Amino acid sequence: MNSNRKLIFICGGSDCKKCGSKELRKEIQRETKTGELKGSCKIIRTKCMDFCKSGPVVIVGEQIIKKATSQKVFTQLKKS
Template sequence: MALYRKFIFVCTGSDCKKNGCKGLLKEAKDVIKLDDHKGKYKLVKTKCMDFCKTGPVVVVSNEVIKKADKMKLKMALDAHK
């Protein structure tokens, strides 16, 4: 089993599902498989994080990313190398 240094939490609550968290999960998997990030992150699906109006929500290294998309996630991962 690989050792992971950091976690990426993706909210899968009902409001985040309405706002596209399923697609965001697929995009996050693609991003963490890139050579720059491969093996450094573990993707964790969570229940509601109480940021319902600003979903989908992602947490990377204690940074909450509201209305997350692939570009915001990639920028956050690059910032926390």
């Protein structure tokens, strides 16, 4: 595995799913397969991360993104 790949952890727990984590994951997957982010990220679906009230929850690097949107995730990816 390319060690420079950034890991994106997306909660797949039921509360986050209700808040749209599945759609968010698909959107991020689509974006990271094309364009400038192609091949630079690895998406990992996790179990509940215990931030259910703030779903969908995504972790990029050491940053926890609560109420995540694709925009917030891509902004964080560019920073990290």
